[in-house]
Amino acid sequence: MSDNSLIVKEASIDDLETTLRTAAEDLRTFFTDLMDEVDQITAGWSAETGSKQAADRAARRMIDASGRAASVLETMATAVHNYGEEAHDIEVKNVAIVG
Secondary structure, three states: OOOOOOOOOOHHHHHHHHHHHHHHHHHHHHHHHHHHHHHHOOOOOOOHHHHHHHHHHHHHHHHHHHHHHHHHHHHHHHHHHHHHHHHHHHHHHHHHOOO
């Protein structure tokens, strides 16, 4: 019989999932707050100026990029959660087999 084993600590899985979800939310909040601050600073700029248009384009790109990054973190959190569930299910089946 093989001596291969995998040890999964449920608390570590939960902590990692929470950390990833919190990081995603923090990222979204940070960039939303940053863009609100930029909007306040540039509020007096005419929408017709090249600098205001460039600032708006940059803001949209930053929001889009941060949203994609946050989505990746959420996808990772979901994968970690699923891994934890699968590990638990395997453990239950193994106990049933041994028991």
